[in-house]
Amino acid sequence: MASLLRAATWGLFLWRGYCSRGTKGELSKGFVEALKAVVGSPHVSTAAVVREHHGHDESVHRCQPPDAVVWPQNVEQVSRLAALCYSQGVPIIPFGTGTGLEGGVCAVQGGVCVNLTHMDRILELNPEDFSVVVEPGVTRKALNTHLRDSGLWFPVDPGADASLCGMAATGASGTNAVRYGTMRDNVLNLEVVLPDGRLLHTAGPGRHFRKSAAGYNLTGLFVGSEGTLGLITATTLRLHPAPEATVAATCAFPSVQAAVDSTVHILQAAVPVARIEFLDEITIDACNRYSKLNCSVAPTLFLEFHGSEKALEEQLQRAEEITQHHGASHFSWAKDAEERSRLWQARHNAWYAVLALRPGCKGYSTDVCVPISRLPEILVQAKEDLNASGLTGATAGHVGDGNFHCMLSVDPEDPEELRRVKAFAERLSRRALALHGTCTGEHGIGLGKRQLLQEEVGAVGVQTMRQLKAMLDPQGLMNPGKVL
Numbered sequence: 001m002a003s004l005l006r007a008a009t010w011g012l013f014l015w016r017g018y019c020s021r022g023t024k025g026e027l028s029k030g031f032v033e034a035l036k037a038v039v040g041s042p043h044v045s046t047a048a049v050v051r052e053h054h055g056h057d058e059s060v061h062r063c064q065p066p067d068a069v070v071w072p073q074n075v076e077q078v079s080r081l082a083a084l085c086y087s088q089g090v091p092i093i094p095f096g097t098g099t100g101l102e103g104g105v106c107a108v109q110g111g112v113c114v115n116l117t118h119m120d121r122i123l124e125l126n127p128e129d130f131s132v133v134v135e136p137g138v139t140r141k142a143l144n145t146h147l148r149d150s151g152l153w154f155p156v157d158p159g160a161d162a163s164l165c166g167m168a169a170t171g172a173s174g175t176n177a178v179r180y181g182t183m184r185d186n187v188l189n190l191e192v193v194l195p196d197g198r199l200l201h202t203a204g205p206g207r208h209f210r211k212s213a214a215g216y217n218l219t220g221l222f223v224g225s226e227g228t229l230g231l232i233t234a235t236t237l238r239l240h241p242a243p244e245a246t247v248a249a250t251c252a253f254p255s256v257q258a259a260v261d262s263t264v265h266i267l268q269a270a271v272p273v274a275r276i277e278f279l280d281e282i283t284i285d286a287c288n289r290y291s292k293l294n295c296s297v298a299p300t301l302f303l304e305f306h307g308s309e310k311a312l313e314e315q316l317q318r319a320e321e322i323t324q325h326h327g328a329s330h331f332s333w334a335k336d337a338e339e340r341s342r343l344w345q346a347r348h349n350a351w352y353a354v355l356a357l358r359p360g361c362k363g364y365s366t367d368v369c370v371p372i373s374r375l376p377e378i379l380v381q382a383k384e385d386l387n388a389s390g391l392t393g394a395t396a397g398h399v400g401d402g403n404f405h406c407m408l409s410v411d412p413e414d415p416e417e418l419r420r421v422k423a424f425a426e427r428l429s430r431r432a433l434a435l436h437g438t439c440t441g442e443h444g445i446g447l448g449k450r451q452l453l454q455e456e457v458g459a460v461g462v463q464t465m466r467q468l469k470a471m472l473d474p475q476g477l478m479n480p481g482k483v484l
């Protein structure tokens with residue numbers, strides 16, 4: 001296969017000078033023709049509106065459009081595109097579904113955006129091995145729809161219906177992480193096109209084992225690499241048995257401390273909670289209005305339990321006892337599927353609910369993660385800081401992991417407010433670092449948190465990351481300007 005690919009791209013390598021002005025700016029006509037030769041004319045666009053669409057994600061980072069967008073149909077084309085760009089010093093920016101929150105797809109040096117949504121096949125389902133192989137255009141919801149009758153499911157659920165390879169690229173997680181882990185725990189193998197076009201299978205071609213002691217963990221290196229080391233063209237994911245029964249619950253607390261204490265107590269009591277989400281009173285108020293819920297306006301936990309009917313009874317009883325011990329009130333159980341789905345849809349829509357509190361404004365979402373014992377402290381500090389900064393914001397989070405989001409609304413026409421929002425987000429991250437946490441539990445580093453990464457891992461940590469990057473991408477063309 002590798003020699004085939006080399007032969008297929010060889011003709012293109014003979015041309016030189018495709019890129020009219022280095023790595024930033026309009027691409028030469030010859031280069032655009034070369035892109036068309038790889039993927040076909042209908043799958044290349046240099047139209048301004050298309051480039052703009054691909055120059056930003058859901059964050060407030062300024063739109064920085066690529067010079068061209070391409071839609072490969074298969075891995076061979078991705079490989080030829082990478083080799084072509086690399087031979088001409090043109091930056092390559094992988095694009096999943098553009099739902100990222102740290103500016104990961106902004107083309108800061110121009111270049112070619114590789115939109116992978118046309119590669120959307122579920123390649124292989126191995127029910128007995130609890131694994132599936134998907135192409136980068138498959139989203140988490142599409143996979144779960146496909147799995148519906150198999151008795152299996154894929155639990156990692158960021159709020160957006162993101163692409164699974166984009167989720168691998170950002171090390172995403174969501175409400176189920178407390179029980180089922182994040183993408184780091186659920187990716188078994190990755191097929192990656194390296195910047196120069198070579199194809200890598202991080203765990204070896206076709207392999208889908210649960211554990212291994214064979215050499216360096218290349219899969220772990222690429223999960224969370226945010227498009228800076230290569231293009232993920234397939235991922236092998238770990239699946240889980242669909243629970244026999246599910247029950248959700250909500251309860252309100254007199255304080256943030258009481259909600260978090262309950263969470264710690266539930267985890268310490270080894271209640272195998274599947275989801276345990278914290279929503280502050282502002283988020284709850286916003287969800288009540290936006291999703292027509294009827295919850296008390298107070299710090300609240302949304303919980304979910306998975307298991308057999310018998311096991312659920314015990315889990316529910318234990319959780320209810322613990323939360324009541326910490327002063328919880330307005331306990332309500334949601335047993336039927338429709339009611340549960342309404343609740344979790346409202347949780348996933350919390351971001352849009354908070355945005356709707358201030359029409360016309362843009363959202364700024366930041367996330368940090370701390371050891372769970374430090375969660376009440378940082379949540380209280382964050383709220384005080386929001387008030388002192390005169391900002392509109394709410395907090396919600398995957399409290400069982402010590403991970404939470406601050407969702408702020410900002411007037412895009414007001415640079416001063418944007419400055420205050422960014423300063424708040426930086427202070428929040430530094431507080432998390434001071435409490436032995438991380439500046440991001442799930443959204444990634446992207447453009448906005450590069451300085452914070454340095455503070456988090458230290459000089460030698462960053463130097464090691466730079467050395468790894470330089471070895472795989474010596475010209476620095478894979479998604480330049482991100483992470484490091």
Ligand SMILES: Cc1cc2nc3c(=O)[nH]c(=O)nc-3n(C[C@H](O)[C@H](O)[C@H](O)COP(=O)(O)OP(=O)(O)OC[C@H]3O[C@@H](n4cnc5c(N)ncnc54)[C@H](O)[C@@H]3O)c2cc1C
Nearest residue numbers: 096097098099100104159162163166167172173227232442
């Ligand atoms: C309402 C809302 C709620 C959210 N909630 C959560 C949450 O709870 N948890 C969470 O983790 N995130 C959350 N996010 C953020 C976002 O959904 C995740 O970061 C997601 O993993 C991004 O996937 P994507 O396919 O949209 O990637 P994109 O935004 O397209 O890209 C993100 C980064 O990954 C790179 N990339 C994408 N695809 C590939 C690929 N195939 N190969 C190599 N690199 C690639 C890009 O270059 C970029 O750097 C939320 C976003 C929104 C809008």
